[in-house]
Amino acid sequence: MPRFFFLALLLVACTCVRAQISSGTIDYVEHREFEVWDGMSVDQKKRVEKMKAEGAFDQTGRLTFSGEAFSYQQLPKAPDPNNRRGWWGADTENPDVYYTSFTDSLVTDQRQIMDRGFIMEDKWLVPEWEIPADQQVNMAYTLPSKLAFTVSPEGDTLTAYFTETIPFGIGPRGYGGLPGAIVYLKVENEGAYTEYTMATMQPNPPELTLEKTHRGG
Numbered sequence: 001m002p003r004f005f006f007l008a009l010l011l012v013a014c015t016c017v018r019a020q021i022s023s024g025t026i027d028y029v030e031h032r033e034f035e036v037w038d039g040m041s042v043d044q045k046k047r048v049e050k051m052k053a054e055g056a057f058d059q060t061g062r063l064t065f066s067g068e069a070f071s072y073q074q075l076p077k078a079p080d081p082n083n084r085r086g087w088w089g090a091d092t093e094n095p096d097v098y099y100t101s102f103t104d105s106l107v108t109d110q111r112q113i114m115d116r117g118f119i120m121e122d123k124w125l126v127p128e129w130e131i132p133a134d135q136q137v138n139m140a141y142t143l144p145s146k147l148a149f150t151v152s153p154e155g156d157t158l159t160a161y162f163t164e165t166i167p168f169g170i171g172p173r174g175y176g177g178l179p180g181a182i183v184y185l186k187v188e189n190e191g192a193y194t195e196y197t198m199a200t201m202q203p204n205p206p207e208l209t210l211e212k213t214h215r216g217g
Contacts, residue, residue, distance in 0.1 A: 021166060021203045022066065022067055023064075023065060023066040023067070023203065023204040023205070023208040024064075024065060024166070024201060024202060024203045024204050025062060025063065025064050025065075025201070025202055025204055026062070026063045026065075026166075026170075026181065026198055026200070026201045027060055027061070027062050027063075027075075027198070027199045027200045027201075028060070028061045028062075028063065028172045028196040028197060028198055028199060029058060029059075029060060029195075029196070029197050029199050030058060030059040030060065030061050030074070030172070030194060030195070030196055031055075031057075031058050031194065031195045031197070032057050032058070032192075032193075032194050032195075033052070033192065033193050033194075033195075034191075034192040035191060035192065036048050036049065059074050059075075059077065060074065060075045060077075060199070061073065061074050061075065061172050061173065061196065062074075062075055063170060063171070063172055064204070064208070064210060065168055065170045065181075065210075066204075066208050066209070066210055067102070067168070068101065068102055068103050068210070069099060069100060069101045069102060069103070069210045069212070070099075070100055070102075070168070070170040070176070070210070071097060071098065071099045071100070071210050071212070072097070072098045072172055072173050072174060073095045073096060073097045073098070074095045074096065075095075076095075095112075096109065096110060096111045096112060097109065097110040098173050098174035099210070099212040100124055100170075100174050100176065101124075101212070105123060105124045106121060106122070106123060106124060107121065107122055107123070107124045107174055108120070108121045108212040109121075109174070125153050126169075126176070126177030127150040127151070127152055127153070127158060127175075127177060128150055129148045129149070129150045129160075129177060129178055130148065130149055130150060131146060131147070131148045131178075132147060135147060138161060140161070140184075141161055141163075141183040141184050141197070141198055142183070142198070143163040143165050143166070143183055143198075143201075144163060144164075144165060145161040145162055145163045145180075145183050145184070146161065146162060146163075146164075146180075147159075147160070147161055148160045148161075148162060148178055152175075152187075155189065156187050156188060156189045157186075157187075157188045157189065158175065158185065158186070158187055158188075159185070159186040159188070160175075160178065160182050160184065160185045160186075161182070161183050161184040161185075162178040162179070162180040162181060162182050162183065163180045163181055163183050164179055164180035165180070166180055166181035166201070167179070167180060168180070168181055169181075170182065171185055171196075172185055172196040173196070175187075182196070182198075183197075183198040184196065184197050184198065
């Protein structure tokens with residue numbers, strides 16, 4: 001009886017989410033896995049592996065979405081108690097911003113390359129996702145989700161879980177195009193990979209407006 005009550009309550013909650021959420025905010029934990037450089041000493045390799053295990057290279061990214069667009073950027077990291085430097089520009093005051101418009105299918109990215117800021121605009125290339133049929137619902141990421149996979153136009157292997165309870169084709173770092181929000185994404189290339197795992201989600205006021213970065217702005 002308690003199990004039935006829990007499932008019924010979950011069904012009601014998912015129905016309410018689908019009916020009510022028109023905009024929201026999702027925070028993801030970004031975890032990077034990479035091979036340690038062969039030129040490092042044994043002590044350096046041990047130190048890097050220890051930092052990886054402690055999450056020193058992990059980051060938090062925030063996705064904000066509405067019915068017209070979604071935007072993603074990394075959040076500043078808290079000061080490291082061991083005074084270790086940031087990784088891959090994670091502590092920059094001008095983080096990369098990935099803005100995707102549903103209305104005109106344009107991507108407008110603000111990126112820092114070699115200490116210089118660039119704004120790039122192009123058509124949104126949605127990957128041709130494969131969604132296996134007859135899947136059982138996966139509850140590993142809190143919301144009921146399904147598996148999908150593809151290869152990106154850049155050649156990365158993408159493995160995702162998405163939830164149709166948030167009925168927007170959104171995801172971290174500009175990835176999307178599925179029939180629901182991405183709750184987990186693995187982007188892999190030549191043995192190195194980055195994982196994006198949903199940590200929190202909250203609805204925003206319906207009047208939320210997202211603005212893309214403009215050239216010269």
